[in-house]
Amino acid sequence: MPIKNGKQYIERINRKRIRLWYNGERVNVPLSEHPAFRGLIRTQAAMYDKQCEDDLRDIMTYVSSTSEERVGLSFLPPTTPDDLVRRRRMSEIWAGLHHGFLGRSPDYMNTALMSFYTACSLLEAAMPEYGRNLRTYYEYCREHDITLSHAFVQPMISKMSGPVDHEESLAAKVVEIQPEGLVVSGAFLMATQGPTCEEILVLPTPTFMLGDGQVNPSAFAFAVPNDVEGITFICRESHAFDSSYDHPLSSRFEEMDTMVIFDRVLVPRDRVFFFGKEELCDRLFREGHFHAYVGHQILTRYIAKTEFFLGLLQVLAEEQNADSEPTFLQSITKLMAMLENLKALRVAAETDGTFTSSGYFVPALAPLTAAGIQFPDLHEEALRLIRTISASQLIMNPFGADFFSENEAYLNAYLQGISSPAKDRIALFRLAWELGGGAFGGRQNQFERFFFGNGKTIANRMYGCCESMEQYKSRIYQFLELKGE
Numbered sequence: 328m329p330i331k332n333g334k335q336y337i338e339r340i341n342r343k344r345i346r347l348w349y350n351g352e353r354v355n356v357p358l359s360e361h362p363a364f365r366g367l368i369r370t371q372a373a374m375y376d377k378q379c380e381d382d383l384r385d386i387m388t389y390v391s392s393t394s395e396e397r398v399g400l401s402f403l404p405p406t407t408p409d410d411l412v413r414r415r416r417m418s419e420i421w422a423g424l425h426h427g428f429l430g431r432s433p434d435y436m437n438t439a440l441m442s443f444y445t446a447c448s449l450l451e452a453a454m455p456e457y458g459r460n461l462r463t464y465y466e467y468c469r470e471h472d473i474t475l476s477h478a479f480v481q482p483m484i485s486k487m488s489g490p491v492d493h494e495e496s497l498a499a500k501v502v503e504i505q506p507e508g509l510v511v512s513g514a515f516l517m518a519t520q521g522p523t524c525e526e527i528l529v530l531p532t533p534t535f536m537l538g539d540g541q542v543n544p545s546a547f548a549f550a551v552p553n554d555v556e557g558i559t560f561i562c563r564e565s566h567a568f569d570s571s572y573d574h575p576l577s578s579r580f581e582e583m584d585t586m587v588i589f590d591r592v593l594v595p596r597d598r599v600f601f602f603g604k605e606e607l608c609d610r611l612f613r614e615g616h617f618h619a620y621v622g623h624q625i626l627t628r629y630i631a632k633t634e635f636f637l638g639l640l641q642v643l644a645e646e647q648n649a650d651s652e653p654t655f656l657q658s659i660t661k662l663m664a665m666l667e668n669l670k671a672l673r674v675a676a677e678t679d680g681t682f683t684s685s686g687y688f689v690p691a692l693a694p695l696t697a698a699g700i701q702f703p704d705l706h707e708e709a710l711r712l713i714r715t716i717s718a719s720q721l722i723m724n725p726f727g728a729d730f731f732s733e734n735e736a737y738l739n740a741y742l743q744g745i746s747s748p749a750k751d752r753i754a755l756f757r758l759a760w761e762l763g764g765g766a767f768g769g770r771q772n773q774f775e776r777f778f779f780g781n782g783k784t785i786a787n788r789m790y791g792c793c794e795s796m797e798q799y800k801s802r803i804y805q806f807l808e809l810k811g812e
């Protein structure tokens with residue numbers, strides 16, 4: 328089966344019967360009809376349609392070596408620098424549709440799976456069936472264009488409730504080994520788009536290491552359909568609304584975050600990528616170059632979002648007659664400089680890429696991590712600027728329906744801009760509100776700061792990238808003519 332289109336995506340999501348809870352009630356309607364999910368599903372369907380357009384065929388797809396069908400280019404393991412550029416162009420097309428607001432556009436998880444696949448030999452060395460399982464699973468997802476979500480991070484108490492082999496531990500773990508597979512129980516704090524996908528990839532970092540080569544019941548990686556027996560999804564409050572005039576962002580891009588609970592879920596043997604070997608958790612990320620491959624996709628998303636911010640800020644400033652204010656110019660040029668910086672980091676990541684011993688071409692991690700460190704502050708600064716420029720107009724924005732009420736004439740007279748009709752001006756400031764003041768923007772801001780790890784983890788990643796620190800140190804010793812090493 329080749330790539331899927333939007334209709335096929337919707338049909339597959341609607342066929343699922345997942346245990347999904349929203350606001351204390353079980354969701355029993357097809358998800359494409361539910362107010363919390365339908366906008367996102369429409370957007371995602373448009374993205375799948377995009378990859379089927381004839382004139383984008385060579386950008387969005389490639390020919391599978393196994394089926395000779397056209398499959399999604401985000402599954403392509405790059406083996407040349409040109410492959411990396413092709414992957415970036417594919418991500419740019421999708422980012423052009425979601426403007427960086429979808430953290431889980433299909434290319435994100437497809438890239439994640441592709442990265443783990445490039446480390447199949449690591450799993451094969453641990454146990455041949457593990458490597459085989461991951462290879463088969465990767466091919467299955469590629470050939471069926473499966474939509475994936477992932478669950479890595481556990482709730483705080485799961486991390487703190489004592490060693491995993493103690494009875495009181497709440498850590499996610501294998502609670503029984505059956506001939507057919509592993510039985511898993513535990514909870515994951517976040518799976519973004521957990522309900523609007525088909526399969527969930529589970530790869531936690533064990534909460535406690537046991538050492539000495541012991542079998543750690545918390546060390547595993549597997550993937551299962553999100554509707555298998557025993558999985559429950561609990562939603563946070565939705566920020567989605569239906570009207571694209573009143574809520575231009577959340578009506579399209581609201582990605583639901585769900586807590587995922589595994590209650591004695593049977594993971595079939597052929598879906599287990601490893602079990603018990605705690606050292607493999609970290610090694611699979613490292614040797615699959617997860618942060619580099621996924622970071623490359625993320626950086627394209629950052630660039631699309633920054634361009635969207637710049638456009639919005641300029642239009643807002645013109646609307647407020649503030650576009651030649653020195654303070655505005657000072658602020659927007661900082662963001663413009665950051666955009667150039669992000670673009671340069673992407674060029675650096677691509678041109679400084681290296682080949683692995685297995686022949687894959689990996690983008691350079693340091694520039695990508697640098698972008699990940701810088702972007703959350705840029706994001707926050709952009710939202711602050713939106714609020715500053717918008718001032719009270721961020722708040723006082725009637726609904727689209729008010730323009731069809733008996734008050735239409737008042738609104739058209741008193742809310743018009745210098746050169747814009749009231750309805751256009753309000754559309755603009757409703758967008759500004761969703762980003763700068765509303766729940767959608769608040770969640771986006773939190774996402775950008777945390778989705779790739781907490782600040783400490785990201786700082787460690789950056790520090791670990793610096794291979795020249797000893798050289799820099801010796802420059803100081805030499806400069807001061809000191810003896811230090």
Ligand SMILES: Cc1cc2nc3c(=O)[nH]c(=O)nc-3n(C[C@H](O)[C@H](O)[C@H](O)COP(=O)(O)OP(=O)(O)OC[C@H]3O[C@@H](n4cnc5c(N)ncnc54)[C@H](O)[C@@H]3O)c2cc1C
Binds near residue numbers: 518784
């Ligand atoms: C919107 C959103 C969507 C997400 N989607 C997913 C998903 O789909 N799948 C998934 O697996 N995960 C997802 N995540 C989880 C994300 O990966 C985690 O938030 C991230 O790894 C941090 O883990 P944590 O939240 O458990 O916080 P922790 O790492 O436990 O940190 C807790 C607190 O301690 C602080 N902290 C930690 N170390 C230090 C330090 N040295 N100095 C100062 N403060 C410190 C942190 O800033 C934070 O305030 C999502 C997160 C968000 C916000």
